[in-house]
Amino acid sequence: MSQEEESGTVRRGRPRSEAVEQAILAGAIRLLEEGVPLAEVSIERIARTAGVGKATIYRRWAGKEELFVDVLRSVEPPGPELPGTSTRDDLIALLEALRRRGLAKRSSAFLHNVFAQMQSYPKLWAAYRATVIEPRRRLTLDVLRRGVETGEIRSDTDVELLTDLFVGPLLLRTVIRPDATLDEDLPIRIVDAVLAGARPPAAG
Structure with missing residues (x-):
C-alpha cells in the first residue's frame, strides 16, 4: 500500500x-x-x-x-465579514446581511417561489437548515458568547434567547410581514434596542 x-x-x-x-x-x-x-x-x-x-x-x-x-x-450571498471591533458592530454586520437577504427574496421571484415550494420537501428543508441556516445561527451565538466574555453582555444572559430577539424582527418582516419596510437603519435600531436590556448595569 x-x-x-x-x-x-x-x-x-x-x-x-x-x-x-x-x-x-x-x-x-x-x-x-x-x-x-x-x-x-x-x-x-x-x-x-x-x-x-x-x-x-x-x-x-x-x-x-x-x-x-x-x-x-x-444563490445565497456570502456570509458577512465581521469587523471585530465590538459585539455591537459584529451584530449590526450580521443583521445587515440578513436584511439584504430579505430584500433579495422580496425582489427575486425565483427565490420566493423556490422557498415557498421547499416547505413541501421536509428532507430538503432540513438539509438547507443544517447547511445554511444553522451555521449562521452558530455565528451569531459565537458573537454573543464573546460579548459575555468581554463584559459587553450580562453573564446571566440566555444567549439562545438573545439570538432569537436579534434575528426575530428581520425574519418577521421578511416572512410574515412582507409588506413591512426593511430600512437601512433597521439593523442598528434592533441591535441597540436589544443590547439596551442585555448590557451589564453601569457601575455607580
Whole structure:
C-alpha cells in the first residue's frame, strides 16, 4: 500500500471539475427560473439543460435533494465579514446581511417561489437548515458568547434567547410581514434596542 493510500488522500474516480459543477447548478437554476416546479426538475432534465450525462451528476450528488441544497447555497450571498471591533458592530454586520437577504427574496421571484415550494420537501428543508441556516445561527451565538466574555453582555444572559430577539424582527418582516419596510437603519435600531436590556448595569 502506498503512502497516499495509507493517509487516505487518494481521490477515487474522475477528478471533480469546478466548471462542470457550475454548469449543473446553472442548469438547475435555469429550470427553476423558467418556472418549472421543484417536483418536475428531475436529474435527467437538469442533465439535459446543463449538457452533461446523468452519471456526471450522480458522481457529485446522491440525488435531487442534495443537488438542490447546493443550488440554494450557490444563490445565497456570502456570509458577512465581521469587523471585530465590538459585539455591537459584529451584530449590526450580521443583521445587515440578513436584511439584504430579505430584500433579495422580496425582489427575486425565483427565490420566493423556490422557498415557498421547499416547505413541501421536509428532507430538503432540513438539509438547507443544517447547511445554511444553522451555521449562521452558530455565528451569531459565537458573537454573543464573546460579548459575555468581554463584559459587553450580562453573564446571566440566555444567549439562545438573545439570538432569537436579534434575528426575530428581520425574519418577521421578511416572512410574515412582507409588506413591512426593511430600512437601512433597521439593523442598528434592533441591535441597540436589544443590547439596551442585555448590557451589564453601569457601575455607580
